[in-house]
Amino acid sequence: MAITRWDPFREVVALQNRVNSLFRDFNEGADSPLTTASFVPAVDIYEDSQKVVLKLEVPGVEEKDLDVRVENHTLTVKGERKFEKEEKEENFHRIERRYGSFYRAFTLPSTVDTENVGASYNAGVLKLELKKKPEAQPKQIKVNVAA
Numbered sequence: 001m002a003i004t005r006w007d008p009f010r011e012v013v014a015l016q017n018r019v020n021s022l023f024r025d026f027n028e029g030a031d032s033p034l035t036t037a038s039f040v041p042a043v044d045i046y047e048d049s050q051k052v053v054l055k056l057e058v059p060g061v062e063e064k065d066l067d068v069r070v071e072n073h074t075l076t077v078k079g080e081r082k083f084e085k086e087e088k089e090e091n092f093h094r095i096e097r098r099y100g101s102f103y104r105a106f107t108l109p110s111t112v113d114t115e116n117v118g119a120s121y122n123a124g125v126l127k128l129e130l131k132k133k134p135e136a137q138p139k140q141i142k143v144n145v146a147a
Contacts, residue, residue, distance in 0.1 A: 040104065076103070077103075079102055
């Protein structure tokens with residue numbers, strides 16, 4: 001069983017993001033809300049002694065539509081999920097999946113080696129591994145016993 005840190009504001013932030021997204025969709029008012037709406041992919045971030053790992057949920061986004069960059073200790077992930085044009089929009093009964101472009105930015109700690117970043121994409125999950133600088137990794141110190 002894993003222990004998960006409880007964040008009392010997690011649901012409030014999620015609600016705020018949804019409301020902001022609705023207003024953004026309404027204000028854009030371009031061709032179709034299906035093609036202009038943007039979304040914010042969910043992300044898990046965890047860390048161990050060797051690296052910081054980010055996992056972003058981006059199902060339906062092709063690898064060529066992902067742009068990952070590190071600049072000035074800021075990691076940015078941009079992409080786009082395109083609406084499948086095989087079916088006509090008026091034939092849908094319900095559309096709940098979000099389409100459009102997304103942008104996420106993360107400030108990296110100074111312990112991360114920005115020259116050593118790995119990215120992989122599998123089953124709709126973009127995994128970014130940022131290795132820590134050698135001086136930031138824990139070192140075990142041997143204790144000598146006086147005789």
